[in-house]
Amino acid sequence: MGLVPVILGMIAFKLYPDLGLKDIQNKILLLMATEHLPPLLTTLFVSALVAALMSSAAAILAASSTIGHNGLKTFKPDVGDRTMLATTRLFVPVVTGVPLLLALRFETIYQLMVVSWSVLLVGLFPAYVAALLWNKANRMGALAAFIGGIATWIVSYFFHLPYPMDANTNVVPGIEGIYFNWAMWEARYIASIWGLLASVLCLISFSLLTQKADAPRPLADVDGKPLDTRG
Numbered sequence: 001m002g003l004v005p006v007i008l009g010m011i012a013f014k015l016y017p018d019l020g021l022k023d024i025q026n027k028i029l030l031l032m033a034t035e036h037l038p039p040l041l042t043t044l045f046v047s048a049l050v051a052a053l054m055s056s057a058a059a060i061l062a063a064s065s066t067i068g069h070n071g072l073k074t075f076k077p078d079v080g081d082r083t084m085l086a087t088t089r090l091f092v093p094v095v096t097g098v099p100l101l102l103a104l105r106f107e108t109i110y111q112l113m114v115v116s117w118s119v120l121l122v123g124l125f126p127a128y129v130a131a132l133l134w135n136k137a138n139r140m141g142a143l144a145a146f147i148g149g150i151a152t153w154i155v156s157y158f159f160h161l162p163y164p165m166d167a168n169t170n171v172v173p174g175i176e177g178i179y180f181n182w183a184m185w186e187a188r189y190i191a192s193i194w195g196l197l198a199s200v201l202c203l204i205s206f207s208l209l210t211q212k213a214d215a216p217r218p219l220a221d222v223d224g225k226p227l228d229t230r231g
Contacts, residue, residue: 008032064091073203074139106224111185118188122149122195124204138216141207149199156191163187 012019012028021027033045067086074077103112123146130137130145148164164186218226 060092060095063095064088067091071075071169072204097207114185114188118153118192118195119150122153122199126196126199130203130207136211136216137203137207138210138214140214141203141205141208144206145203148202149195152198153195156194157187160190161187162188 008028012032015032016028029049030046033042037045065088068084068086068091072084072087102115126149127137127142127145130141161183164183167183167186220226
């Protein structure tokens with residue numbers, strides 16, 4: 001299923017050779033649906049897109065609740081229900097506003113998705129895998145992996161940016177000087193490698209150094225019962 005958008009994009013270059021790159025990246029699905037599907041299927045397709053957009057409201061509430069409940073309890077285990085509810089309400093506009101600003105900043109959905117998945121890769125992926133496969137992983141190691149991975153990713157991006165900027169100078173017809181859009185994404189791809197390595201290193205080192213202060217806990221279900229991950 002992941003190859004479907006890629007194949008549609010390749011078909012679009014053949015069907016619409018005069019269409020600009022930004023139009024292909026942002027409008028091609030709607031354009032192909034209206035021109036190549038019968039009215040009934042076009043209606044269903046647009047309805048599915050609207051349903052996907054509406055699910056963002058549930059994601060906002062879920063993210064705010066995670067911060068107000070799980071996140072707050074990490075730093076204050078004896079927090080009361082009223083405080084958790086107030087924190088959840090406080091983060092609803094924050095969780096809404098930050099993605100909105102990011103969406104306005106990036107030119108295409110592809111760019112936004114690359115950054116989103118890069119953050120998950122360097123911040124959450126190592127801790128998630130370690131929680132399932134390594135019985136010495138603990139909370140301090142996971143926090144260190146998240147902070148260290150993202151910090152290294154950001155620093156590495158600015159460190160490597162000058163090199164692709166030099167490589168992408170006077171390479172696009174009609175555009176003189178640096179084509180920053182290409183240089184920026186090349187630097188982010190390179191930074192993701194270093195961010196992932198730093199995240200893994202922080203996870204292992206901090207988990208081993210804090211075994212006594214923060215003993216590893218088994219995976220548990222919603223009722224607090226340990227999960228059997230052996231098979």
